[in-house]
Amino acid sequence: MKYAAPSSVEEATTLLSSSPSAQVFAGATDLVPQIRGGYPTPDVLVDLKKIDQLVSLANDADKWTVGAATPTVRLTEDQAFSQEFPGLSEAAGLIGSDQIQSRSSLGGNLCNGSPAADSVPAMVVNGVRALVAGPKGSRVIDVADVVTGPGEISLASDEFIVEFEIDRMPTRTADAYLRMIPRTEMDIAVVGVGARIGLSDDGTIAEALVVLGAVAPTAVRVNGAEDALIGSTADDDTLAVVAAAASEACNPIDDKRGTIAYREQVAGVLAKRAVRIAMERAEQRNGDV
Amino acid sequence: MTRTHITTVINGDEVDFLAEDSTSLLDALRDEVGLTGAKEGCGTGDCGACSVLMDDRVTCSCLVFAPEADGATILTVEGLADSGELHPLQQCFLEGAALQCGICTPGFLIAAKALLEKNPDPTETEIRYGLAGNLCRCTGYDKIVRAVQEAAIQMREQ
Numbered sequence: 393m394k395y396a397a398p399s400s401v402e403e404a405t406t407l408l409s410s411s412p413s414a415q416v417f418a419g420a421t422d423l424v425p426q427i428r429g430g431y432p433t434p435d436v437l438v439d440l441k442k443i444d445q446l447v448s449l450a451n452d453a454d455k456w457t458v459g460a461a462t463p464t465v466r467l468t469e470d471q472a473f474s475q476e477f478p479g480l481s482e483a484a485g486l487i488g489s490d491q492i493q494s495r496s497s498l499g500g501n502l503c504n505g506s507p508a509a510d511s512v513p514a515m516v517v518n519g520v521r522a523l524v525a526g527p528k529g530s531r532v533i534d535v536a537d538v539v540t541g542p543g544e545i546s547l548a549s550d551e552f553i554v555e556f557e558i559d560r561m562p563t564r565t566a567d568a569y570l571r572m573i574p575r576t577e578m579d580i581a582v583v584g585v586g587a588r589i590g591l592s593d594d595g596t597i598a599e600a601l602v603v604l605g606a607v608a609p610t611a612v613r614v615n616g617a618e619d620a621l622i623g624s625t626a627d628d629d630t631l632a633v634v635a636a637a638a639s640e641a642c643n644p645i646d647d648k649r650g651t652i653a654y655r656e657q658v659a660g661v662l663a664k665r666a667v668r669i670a671m672e673r674a675e676q677r678n679g680d681v
Numbered sequence: 682m683t684r685t686h687i688t689t690v691i692n693g694d695e696v697d698f699l700a701e702d703s704t705s706l707l708d709a710l711r712d713e714v715g716l717t718g719a720k721e722g723c724g725t726g727d728c729g730a731c732s733v734l735m736d737d738r739v740t741c742s743c744l745v746f747a748p749e750a751d752g753a754t755i756l757t758v759e760g761l762a763d764s765g766e767l768h769p770l771q772q773c774f775l776e777g778a779a780l781q782c783g784i785c786t787p788g789f790l791i792a793a794k795a796l797l798e799k800n801p802d803p804t805e806t807e808i809r810y811g812l813a814g815n816l817c818r819c820t821g822y823d824k825i826v827r828a829v830q831e832a833a834i835q836m837r838e839q
Contacts, residue, residue: 394702420746439746489815577810
């Protein structure tokens with residue numbers, strides 16, 4: 393195995409195309425356990441962290457850009473980002489220990505393809521886009537379209553994510569992320585729920601997104617919950633519909649962390665709670681943030 | 682196998698070493714540099730026994746490929762004491778009996794140092810969450826948490 397640390401996206405693209413088993417990596421927090429667990433070792437490991445763009449965190453009037461290899465600790469530490477995207481920041485802060493968060497990244501969390509990746513529902517509710525580089529140039533795709541199944545992604549083997557683009561959070565709009573694990577810390581989600589709620593001037597819900605993680609082969613949007621929320625004030629009757637729709641949207645595995653019935657029930661409960669939190673936050677975002 | 686020349690600053694000293702690309706920073710520290718404080722527990726980033734500070738971030742050195750450390754500043758447990766005087770965390774671990782077999786201790790000390798630099802006055806809950814990446818199978822954690830609380834008080838008074 394050869395280690396390479398390119399300093400530009402172009403150089404990384406060339407290296408990634410140099411061998412069929414070349415692979416990019418950021419924090420290696422999933423890669424090293426996979427190699428140790430018997431997965432084939434790549435011929436060439438392309439370290440993306442020496443490319444400035446890949447480890448950036450910045451904003452302008454329109455959007456935030458987060459480098460695909462930026463350590464997740466920087467998202468939780470950055471007060472401006474955490475205030476604007478508390479749900480995404482919380483999801484990033486749930487990925488492993490402090491040791492892991494010094495290395496883990498949104499790009500890695502997404503491209504590892506785990507159905508239980510905490511940052512993915514939180515990115516999808518916020519409409520996050522990925523800038524993808526490859527030998528034929530770059531393209532922008534929705535994060536929602538990256539993962540196609542457990543461990544499977546839509547990127548070609550010679551493509552990689554350079555950065556994520558996140559539109560600035562509108563006023564009276566906010567996100568939230570909740571997850572359930574059997575322990576209090578350091579475990580893989582049994583259920584994860586991202587929610588984003590936007591309020592109209594009269595206080596009713598104008599925008600609603602609810603996305604589940606860890607209960608299906610990929611993160612799933614709960615259209616039934618979103619439709620019920622639009623135009624409502626998230627009253628108890630509406631939240632009952634949200635919970636039922638979330639449970640219905642599950643297609644989970646049955647394993648030692650949670651049975652199918654348990655995951656379905658918890659998905660409903662967490663969806664209600666995440667919507668309530670996002671709603672409360674949206675009510676407090678009155679344009680001065 | 683070709684070996685890469687890696688230049689680092691470890692515990693305040695410039696250190697050069699050679700390592701194969703697939704070698705972990707943990708193995709390079711132990712086998713090439715001779716610093717055996719960081720331990721291998723799991724080798725997969727779960728137990729924290731190999732924790733070091735890499736450019737001031739607490740990191741599992743088992744998850745770092747040695748060549749990644751080129752140009753980095755690293756602190757291992759061997760660099761905690763100052764001219765033979767134990768760091769307050771080390772002193773409090775000793776006095777509070779916050780270790781039994783000791784395998785996890787270097788990782789706990791490094792993670793606790795990182796925690797207190799970020800948050801000099803943590804609550805017990807914040808300490809427990811901050812050290813969640815470090816596993817100890819002997820102590821039951823209570824004495825470790827109390828040692829970190831005591832060290833935090835001493836470090837704030839300094």
